[in-house]
Amino acid sequence: MEEEPRMTRLTIERVHRLSSRPWLFVTGHLEGEALRIGDELTVLDGGVPSGLAVVRSIELHAASSKTTVAVDTDVVDSVREGAVLAGE
Numbered sequence: 410m411e412e413e414p415r416m417t418r419l420t421i422e423r424v425h426r427l428s429s430r431p432w433l434f435v436t437g438h439l440e441g442e443a444l445r446i447g448d449e450l451t452v453l454d455g456g457v458p459s460g461l462a463v464v465r466s467i468e469l470h471a472a473s474s475k476t477t478v479a480v481d482t483d484v485v486d487s488v489r490e491g492a493v494l495a496g497e
Contacts, residue, residue, distance in 0.1 A: 417441040417450070419476060419494040432465050432479035433488055439476040450480075450494040452487040460487035462494055 418440045425434040444450075444464055452460040466479035480488065488494075 417444060417448070417494075417496045419444070419450070419478065421488065421490055421492045421494065422475070424488055424490060426482070426485075430479070431482065433482055433485060434477055434479055435462075435488055435494065436470075436475055436477040437494075438474070444476070444478060444496075448496055450496040452484055453493040453495055454487060454489065454491075459492075460484040462488065 419435070419437045421435050421437045423436040425436075427434065444467055446464055446467060448464045450462045450464065451458050452462055462480035462484045464478050464480060468477040470477065478494070480494075
């Protein structure tokens with residue numbers, strides 16, 4: 410039996426950058442499969458692919474049902490509120 414591809418979508422609600430860290434911290438609502446460190450996600454801005462983000466760290470916020478992920482800063486121009494990180 411062939412395995413279904415993993416589908417993941419994180420709709421970005423907040424973006425933070427800390428000068429002491431080499432990543433962007435992106436918080437939003439996660440739908441679909443759980444994320445894993447090392448996952449490569451496509452940045453979709455208005456449904457159009459605009460970059461590739463690699464997950465470096467994951468933090469779950471149980472009370473608010475939000476997820477924060479750290480991604481490389483080479484996608485800094487693509488990652489903004491309202492964009493989506495999507496992966497299979």
